[in-house]
Amino acid sequence: AQTVTQSQPEMSVQEAETVTLSCTYDTSESDYYLFWYKQPPSRQMILVIRQEAYKQQNATENRFSVNFQKAAKSFSLKISDSQLGDAAMYFCAYRRRNSGNTPLVFGKGTRLSVIA
């Protein structure tokens, strides 16, 4: 079974600084998707960024970027120019690629605090 590990239960960052959240995963599959979701206090799950495993280029969405190391099974999230609104729980998630839909497997999350 696939597992996702987030080794940092809590992180903090100064406003305008950069922070990196770690994620590792375990799978025997070669084709899959990886995601980072943000959950603010409103508890809404918001997709931040996604990565297809067959793409070597790291995904980027504005201030958010990933460092995808397929051989190491690592998928870290970098947040640049951190803002107060970035404070939230961040979940790393894995999804096996299939012709149909497959479930997301989540890590336990990292709580990010942003210090003004």
Place this chain on the structure above:
Amino acid sequence: DAGVIQSPRHEVTEMGQEVTLRCKPISGHNSLFWYRQTMMRGLELLIYFNNNVPIDDSGMPEDRFSAKMPNASFSTLKIQPSEPRDSAVYFCASSLPPSKTLFYGYTFGSGTRLTVV
């Protein structure tokens, strides 16, 4: 697009009572997922449906939990009888097939916070 709609947003019930959580997926989405979120266990998949058919219910904790999807626009998660350890946030999410979208994630509802006292 109204998104995935879950009701109720909050539910407080007494131990032993039946609880029904509801979910309306996004129109046209063919997959629906129920997750449970707790501090201790994080986000756990309970069950998911493809084209209204349950595919994997191995995450359903015990026989007290049941889920149905009678049509493409509605699903329920029922707990009978409820217990205090069922207290959690329950999320519903829906998705188009990967072949039909470049967006390979899910759209989540706002969740139902269940408290069993």
